[in-house]
Amino acid sequence: MQLYGVIGHPILHSRSPDLFRQAFAAENRPADYLRLAARRFDRAIDLAQSLGLAGLNVTSPFKKDAAGGADSLAETAARLGVVNVLIRQNEKWRGDNSDVCGVLATLREGGFEPQGKRCVILGAGGAARAALLALRLGRASRLTVINRTWTKAQAVAGEFATEARAFSQLPAALAAADLLISCLPPGADPVVAEWLPAGLTVLEANYHQPLLSPKARARGCRTIDGRRWLVHQARDAYRLFFGAPPPEGAMTADWPPPPAAKPAIALIGFMGTGKSSLGRALAQRLSAPCFDLDESIGQHTGRAIAQIFAEQGEAEFRRIEKDILHGLPLAEPPVIACGGGVLLDEANRRFLQQHAVCVWCWSALPAILARTTDQTRPLLAVADREPVARRLLAERIPLYAAVADLVLDTEKQSIETAADLLADEIRSARNR
Ligand SMILES: NC(=O)c1ccc[n+]([C@@H]2O[C@H](COP(=O)([O-])OP(=O)(O)OC[C@H]3O[C@@H](n4cnc5c(N)ncnc54)[C@H](OP(=O)(O)O)[C@@H]3O)[C@@H](O)[C@H]2O)c1
Incomplete structure (x- = not known):
């Protein structure tokens, strides 16, 4: 199975996994798609490499870092200095940009042909640059860049040989x-409704609670949904990953509720990846109760896990684990630190996917082996642990990937740092 993913900070709100999973399902492709949590671009790339990802989408604020960090750049990405797609080829990352194609396709689908048109671009970041290049390629007759920071507007306009105007000139433009x-970005709302003439077409890149589009519609403007831009850039990224776009209509903006709408948080992942310590640290930060499944099994049965395995076998252990998981009180949403094998059971997977933001705690095999020498893990209580752990991990990776809403590195950062990052991701996604 090949894994792909999206990086940015924050990232839990991203809808890219919904789009790519739709396309993978439509094509029966043995692949999955993950959100990787990291505060910094280099950390995100580290995690992607450790997981063996074959391709990445890149979102705010990493698009410029990705252009600097890629081993090579496609022409569009080099021209923009902005990368939103990274493709892993022979252990190297090639940067590309699918936003340019995405903007043009979105405008044309929305019935707006740029040729000969006068266009205002508000903002001077990565999305604005992609929009400028798209409109250049679409032969717009006039391009005006307006941005809060005048020097940035000037710099971008200079780069595209077009005009910059001061913010105060937005109504006239x-x-x-x-x-x-x-x-x-979300929340920025500098446009006054009265400035919008009825004949204007408006495309708002931000699609999280858009503020401009409702105003524009009320003024009689034609609006194009920013989610279509997301869909079209994802279609083009898919083409860059696989050589051909997904089937027409396979990617839609028909998405399930966002992960952050789920009340509980479940830490999933292989044994030795720090789920128990992270569970306690996260629960403290979110003032939530913490349930450690393995600990609960010990309390419930009065026996150590190794003893249950030895006396009654793994099947009985899994039965007890399932009973306890499905009986957890959810009224006060908990942080659940799961055992490494809890996802082997399909009903457990469904339960966790339905009720909890599932966070896959990832550490690579050498770190796992170093952390699991204490003989308390019955499945690794063998003379030659490495091949057993390798096989179990390989078997379970597709299960973790299928359920994960977010992946968190628990190898190269401390539990405290990981808990801070995860708490920020949860809060940010819940506040959107
Ligand atoms: N629909 C899609 O598929 C799609 C694709 C790409 C991007 N996007 C969305 O587009 C948005 C921008 O992305 P980006 O990558 O271009 O971000 P960015 O590089 O961070 O640029 C943000 C721009 O917004 C301006 N800005 C920020 N806060 C502002 C405020 N309160 N008032 C006025 N201007 C403000 C900044 O101005 P200064 O220069 O003054 O800081 C800057 O020009 C994000 O929400 C992103 O998710 C959507």
């Missing part, structure tokens, strides 16, 4: 425009 592409 809009009055004479056919298209406005807003490339501002």
Whole structure:
């Protein structure tokens, strides 16, 4: 199975996994797609490499870092200095940009042909640069960049040989425009409704609770949904990963509720990946109760896990584990530190996927072997542990990937740092 993923910070809100999983299902492709949590680009790449990912999408704020960090760049990415797709080829990362294709396809699908049109781009970041190049390629007649920071507007306009105007000139620029592409982040809302003429077409890049689009519709403008941009750039990224786009209509903005809407948090992953310590540290930060499944089994049965395995076998242990998991009180949503094999049971997978943000705690095999020498893990209580652990991990990776809402590195950062990052991700996604 091949793994792909998306990096950015924060990242738990990202809808890219929904889009790629739709396409993988439509094509019966043995692949899965993950959100990787990291505060820094180099950490995210480290995690992607440790997991053996074959390709990545890159989102805010890592797109420029990705252009600097890629081993080689495709022409569009080099021209923009912005990378939103990384493809792993022969142990090297090649950077590309699918936002340019995404913007053009979105405008055309929305009935807006840029040729000969006057366009205002609001913002001067990565999305704005992709929009500028797309409109250049689409032969727009006039491009105006307007940005909060004037020097950045000037720099970007200079790069694309077009004009920059001060923020105070936005109303006049809009009055004479056919298209406005807003490339501002969620919450930024500088456009006053009265500035929007009825003939204007508006594309708002941000699709999380958009503020501009409702105003534009109320003014009689045509609006194009920013989620279509996400879909089209994902289609083009898919083409870059696999050589051909997904089947028409396979990627849609018809998404399940976001992971952060689920009340509990479950830490999943192989034994020795720090789930128990992380569970306690996270529960403390979120003021939530913490349930350690293995500990609960010990309390419930009065016996150590190794003893249950030895006296009654693994099947009985799994039965007790399942009973305890499905009986957990969810009224006050807990942090659940799961045992490494809990996902072997399909009903357990469904239960966790339904009720909990599932966070896959990842450490590579050497770290796992170093941390599991204490003989308390019955499955690794053998003379030659390495091949057994390798086989078990390989068998379980597809299960962890299928359920994971987020992947967290628990090898190269301390439990405290990992807990801080995870708490930030959860809070940020819940506040959107
Ligand atoms: N739909 C899609 O598929 C798609 C694709 C790409 C991006 N996006 C979304 O587009 C947005 C921008 O992405 P990006 O990568 O271009 O981000 P970015 O590189 O961080 O640029 C953000 C831009 O917004 C401006 N800005 C930030 N806060 C502002 C405020 N309160 N008032 C006015 N201007 C403000 C910044 O101005 P300064 O220069 O003054 O800081 C900067 O020009 C994000 O929400 C991203 O998720 C969506």
